[in-house]
Amino acid sequence: MKEITEYRISxxxxxxxxxxxxxxxxxxxxxxxxxxxxxxxxxxLLGFAWAILQPLLLMVIFTVFFGTFLGVGDKVGxxxxxxxxxSGLMFWGIFASGLNNAGNSMVSNSNIIKKIYFPRMxxxxxxxxxxxxxxxxxxxxxxxxxxxMSIYQGFTVNWIMIVILSPICVLxxxxxxxxxxxxxxxxxxxxxxFRYLIPFIIQVLFFLAPxxxxxxxxxxxxxxxxxxxxxxYAPISLKNLMFDIPVDLTCMLISLASSLFFLIFGVYYFRxxxxxxxxxx
Amino acid sequence: MMxxxxxxxxxxxxxxxxxxxxxxxxxLRDSLVNSISRIKSPKNDSFWALKDITFDVxxxxxxxxxGKNGAGKSTLLKILSKITYPTVGEIVARGRVASxxxxxxxxxxxxSGRENVYLNGSILxxxxxEIDRQFDAIVxxxxxxxxxxxxxxxxxxxxxxxxxxxVAAHLEPEILVIDEVLAVGDTxxxxxxxxxxxxxxxxxxxIIFVSHNLxxxxxxxERSVLxxxxxxxxxxxxxTVLDLYVKSGLETPQSIDLTSIEDRSxxxxxxxxxIRFSQAYFDVNDEIVFDxxxxxxxxxxxxxxxxxxxILSAEDQTLIHVCNKFIGKEFNHTDQSYRFSISHLLKxxxxxxxxxxxxxxxxxxxxxxxxxxxxxxSEQSYKSNSQGILEPKFxxxxxxxxxE
Numbered sequence: 001m002k003e004i005t006e007y008r009i010s011x012x013x014x015x016x017x018x019x020x021x022x023x024x025x026x027x028x029x030x031x032x033x034x035x036x037x038x039x040x041x042x043x044x045l046l047g048f049a050w051a052i053l054q055p056l057l058l059m060v061i062f063t064v065f066f067g068t069f070l071g072v073g074d075k076v077g078x079x080x081x082x083x084x085x086x087s088g089l090m091f092w093g094i095f096a097s098g099l100n101n102a103g104n105s106m107v108s109n110s111n112i113i114k115k116i117y118f119p120r121m122x123x124x125x126x127x128x129x130x131x132x133x134x135x136x137x138x139x140x141x142x143x144x145x146x147x148x149m150s151i152y153q154g155f156t157v158n159w160i161m162i163v164i165l166s167p168i169c170v171l172x173x174x175x176x177x178x179x180x181x182x183x184x185x186x187x188x189x190x191x192x193x194f195r196y197l198i199p200f201i202i203q204v205l206f207f208l209a210p211x212x213x214x215x216x217x218x219x220x221x222x223x224x225x226x227x228x229x230x231x232x233y234a235p236i237s238l239k240n241l242m243f244d245i246p247v248d249l250t251c252m253l254i255s256l257a258s259s260l261f262f263l264i265f266g267v268y269y270f271r272x273x274x275x276x277x278x279x280x281x
Numbered sequence: 282m283m284x285x286x287x288x289x290x291x292x293x294x295x296x297x298x299x300x301x302x303x304x305x306x307x308x309l310r311d312s313l314v315n316s317i318s319r320i321k322s323p324k325n326d327s328f329w330a331l332k333d334i335t336f337d338v339x340x341x342x343x344x345x346x347x348g349k350n351g352a353g354k355s356t357l358l359k360i361l362s363k364i365t366y367p368t369v370g371e372i373v374a375r376g377r378v379a380s381x382x383x384x385x386x387x388x389x390x391x392x393s394g395r396e397n398v399y400l401n402g403s404i405l406x407x408x409x410x411e412i413d414r415q416f417d418a419i420v421x422x423x424x425x426x427x428x429x430x431x432x433x434x435x436x437x438x439x440x441x442x443x444x445x446x447x448v449a450a451h452l453e454p455e456i457l458v459i460d461e462v463l464a465v466g467d468t469x470x471x472x473x474x475x476x477x478x479x480x481x482x483x484x485x486x487x488i489i490f491v492s493h494n495l496x497x498x499x500x501x502x503e504r505s506v507l508x509x510x511x512x513x514x515x516x517x518x519x520x521t522v523l524d525l526y527v528k529s530g531l532e533t534p535q536s537i538d539l540t541s542i543e544d545r546s547x548x549x550x551x552x553x554x555x556i557r558f559s560q561a562y563f564d565v566n567d568e569i570v571f572d573x574x575x576x577x578x579x580x581x582x583x584x585x586x587x588x589x590x591x592i593l594s595a596e597d598q599t600l601i602h603v604c605n606k607f608i609g610k611e612f613n614h615t616d617q618s619y620r621f622s623i624s625h626l627l628k629x630x631x632x633x634x635x636x637x638x639x640x641x642x643x644x645x646x647x648x649x650x651x652x653x654x655x656x657x658x659s660e661q662s663y664k665s666n667s668q669g670i671l672e673p674k675f676x677x678x679x680x681x682x683x684x685e
Contacts, residue, residue, distance in 0.1 A: 009363055010371035031403040039391045115386045116404055117363035278364045279297070 012275035021119050028118055032126035036101070037133055051137040055093060059086040062212045076214045077245045078155045083145060084243070088211035088236050090138040094173040095232050096202050098131035102181030103198045106189045106277060113277050120274040121267075124185045128177050135170065161242045169235040172259065176231035179262030182270040189277050209236050214245070224251055231259035285375060286337035287456060287487050288361075293334040293370035295356050298327045330356040331511045334370070340455075343488040345502035345519055347495070347526050349533075349561060352508040354460075354491045358382060361458050361489065376455025376487070379406050383460070385445030390434035394425055394444055397433050401448045415451045422477075423447035443470060450477045456487045471595075475500065495523055495657060496629060527659050530561035539636075542651040550579050551614070551645040553636050562655040565672065569623040569654070573636065575614070575646075583614045583640040590621060591635040600632070600670065601625060614640070626671040629658045 041047045059082055067074060067081040076084040102124035106113065109123050143162075150157045184201075188194040209232045210218075218224050227233060228251035237247055237255070331353045338344050348354050359365045361372065362380030387404040388397050398419055402412040412419075420426055423444040425436070433441060459478070475497055482488050482501060492498050498505060498519060505522040507515040515525050536557045545552075552575065559570040573588070589604035603623060605612055612619075634652040638645045 006373065006375045008371050008373055009360060009367065011368060012366045027409055028403050031400050035389060035392065035396075035400055038396070039389060042391050112387045112404065114364065115382045116380065118404070118406075275366045278359065 018119055018121070018271065022121060025118055025122060028122050029126050029129070032122060033129040033133070036127065036130045040130065048137065051134045052141050054134075055086060055089050055138045056141065058089050062089075066212055077240075077243050079243045080149055080153055080155075083149055084214070085212045086142060086145060087239055087242070088209075090135055090142055091169055091173050091235050091239060092206065092209070092211045092232065093138060094128070094131045094135050094170065095177045096131075096206065097134060098128040098174075098177035099181050099184065099202055100198055101127035101130055102177065103184040103188055104195060106185045107192070107195070110189075110277075120277060121182065121270065124181050124270075125178065128174060128181060131177070132170065132174065135173075139166065158242055158244065165239055165242055169239045172235035172238065172256075173232065175263050176235070176259045179231060179259060179264075179266040181266070183262065183266035186270045186273045186277075190273070190280060205230050205232060209233050211236055215240075215248070215251075224248070225254055228252070228254040229258050231255060231262055234259060284340065287340040287342075287375050288338040288489075289373040290334055290336050290338075291370050291372070293331055293357075293360065293367050293372065294329055295331040295353075295360060295365070296327050296329050296368040329368075329511050331360075331367070334513060336506060336513065336516055338456075338487060338489065340376075340487055341482075341485045342504065343482045343490060343502045345498035345505035345522070346489065346491045346508065347493075347498060347505060347522065348508035348514075349530065349535075351510075353511040354508055355382075356511075357508070358458055358460050358489075358491055374456065377406070378456045378458060379452045379454035380458035381405075381449045381452075381460065382458075384449055385441060388433060388441065388445060391432060393432055394429045394436070398444065398448055401445065402451075405449065405452055406454070407452065411453070419447045419451050422450060422473075439470075446470075446474055450474070450481070454486070456489070457481065458489045460491045493655065494631070495527070495655075499523060524659070527562075527564075527657050530657070533561050534559050535561045537652060539648065539652070542648055544650040545646060545648045547638070547644045547646040549646065550577075550643075551583065551638055551640065552576050552578070553638065553646050553648055556634070556636075556652060558654060562657050565627070565629060565656055565658045569625055570621065571654075572618050572620045574618045575616075575638065577614070577616055581615075585641070586612050586614045587637070587639040588612070588619055589637040589639075590623075591637070592623075592625075592627070593633040593635060594670065595631060595633075597633075598670075599635075600627065604637075626673050627656050628667065628670070628672045629656050631655050 041050065044050060046053065062085045063082040066085070074081055105123045105127040106120070113120065113123075146157050146162070149155075180201075184194055184198060188198075208227050208230050210227070215224070215227075215237060218227060228237075228248075233255035234252055237252060241247055334353075334357065346354050346357065356365070358380065359382070360367050361378065362382060363378075364380075364382075385397075385401060387401055389400065392400065398416065399409070399412055402419075403409065407415075420429065423440075423446075425440050425444050428436065428440065436444070478488065478490075478501060488501070490498060490501055502519050504517070505519040506513060507522045507526050509529075515522050534557060536555055538555050539553045540555075554574040554576045557572045557574070559572075560567065563569050569592075577583075587604060587606055589602065591599050592601035593599050601623065603621070631653055632655070633650070634654065635650075636646070636648040636652070638647070
């Protein structure tokens with residue numbers, strides 16, 4: 001006896017997350033992510049080397065400009081400033097390129113959306129996974145940097161904390177990106193203005209999150225809490241525990257709450273509007 | 282035992298709100314402006330693309346959906362494929378639906394043929410295992426083995442199409458929804474596709490097939506639905522439905538706006554504005570009659586113009602070429618339109634029109650692609666397996682004559 005899958009197509013009434021359906025379509029995640037990674041590095045001379053070069057070049061730029069010219073200093077806590085800002089930049093990369101990819105993903109895949117059904121959430125999610133892939137490469141470089149710098153400059157690296165904290169920080173970064181990413185992705189379908197807003201949002205949040213400066217540079221307590229409103233504050237600040245730099249618990253909780261708010265609101269808004277993407281994309 | 286229908290479509294309706302914009306998406310500014318103007322004029326502009334659609338489809342049945350452009354065919358298919366949602370009513374489906382509203386959805390030019398088969402297959406709902414299993418059959422059907430590891434952007438459009446259809450042909454859902462995919466490609470491959478689809482339908486799969494190609498509908502579907510202005514006009518066996526459809530099409534003229542066609546060349550002082558066919562399609566016995574409107578951007582008089590029309594087959598062979606000079610007519614052009622009446626010997630099928638306008642030595646406008654029309658046969662008594670390109674009026678009688 002063949003199993004009959006009966007289902008109904010009726011006016012949209014979405015209150016569920018649709019996780020079961022997402023799981024059924026898990027292979028499509030893989031294929032979309034794989035496609036984007038492949039296409040991203042095809043026809044570039046250096047290929048995957050860019051995933052290594054990009055954060056490294058950023059590290060050098062910030063070390064020169066902020067560390068030397070603007071006087072943040074050579075060291076943050078016990079570690080070199082270069083390693084500090086690299087560690088921040090690699091998590092930031094998940095958010096920056098993830099938000100950029102996800103925010104534009106529904107529009108750039110509109111030809112597929114208009115022709116075939118699948119859970120729409122796969123598109124922004126796999127766009128974020130592409131950014132996570134770049135992170136993995138950047139993380140390997142981070143381990144090499146941390147190891148060689150610790151020998152050369154004589155400080156100790158807390159490897160156990162790195163192993164424990166890295167996955168947590170990655171997850172927090174993904175949640176932060178998914179919340180804002182799905183919100184912006186669906187808004188972008190309706191209002192193309194967001195395409196121009198995305199780089200601006202990323203830039204502002206970059207300076208608000210303590211990625212390239214140690215957070216104790218901010219002394220005003222109220223300002224600190226405002227900065228912590230950014231969903232990316234949590235992973236960026238939490239990773240400091242790897243280097244025995246203390247973490248502000250209140251700010252951490254503020255950021256986690258903000259991240260949770262954006263995640264729920266973003267996914268809810270996406271689910272609410274996705275039924276009409278094909279009509280207006 | 283008669284089981285429950287595999288698809289039950291109940292009172293389905295889809296309403297679109299008209300925002301009075303040609304842009305399909307909005308900018309924030311538009312929204313703000315609209316929210317102000319809405320207070321001024323609370324007019325509710327909307328139209329029903331589909332209204333009160335109710336019918337059942339049984340397992341193993343092939344059902345055709347026909348209707349003119351804008352009758353609601355595509356909307357119905359989109360709802361069936363879950364791409365968009367109905368405003369009212371519901372569909373109960375008892376099986377996996379795969380829809381093919383386009384061949385090659387998601388094909389990426391930078392990826393190789395092999396990679397695109399996997400990508401496209403998985404977008405269409407195949408699992409990686411299923412693709413692995415069918416991969417050789419897919420490649421063989423497409424006939425592009427040699428180029429599997431070449432980037433898709435180096436493929437000809439015909440090769441892309443063949444590869445795309447091959448993936449689609451190897452889907453194995455219970456219900457297959459197909460839109461117009463046969464309207465493309467060369468005749469030989471079209472035949473191959475129809476054969477494959479007939480095979481699919483014989484194997485017990487349910488097919489819902491939307492097409493302008495009435496011959497294909499006729500050979501594939503026992504039952505058909507005729508849509509008109511979003512409503513079911515008729516639902517019956519295919520021959521009855523198509524006769525009704527052809528009759529109604531023979532009575533209604535059809536205009537095509539030509540200003541949006543991109544594939545054109547020429548100086549552009551004079552451009553083709555629109556073409557108006559006297560009928561939505563022509564019977565084999567009818568003259569092909571259409572009017573061409575031109576826009577004169579200079580408002581001056583052009584002396585001794587050439588206006589020419591070519592009729593091409595699906596294989597891009599020029600079958601008919603007519604021009605005012607051929608019949609010794611000289612025109613000076615300011616703001617006139619032109620009426621063409623062409624008697625012909627064309628077979629039923631889709632044909633392409635090429636329009637050409639010249640003033641002196643200057644080609645003003647030359648539209649190469651984008652205008653099609655169909656020839657249909659309304660009389661059912663004629664049976665033809667003619668191999669010829671043309672179909673003359675002819676007669677064959679037996680005569681008695683003593684042979685010496």
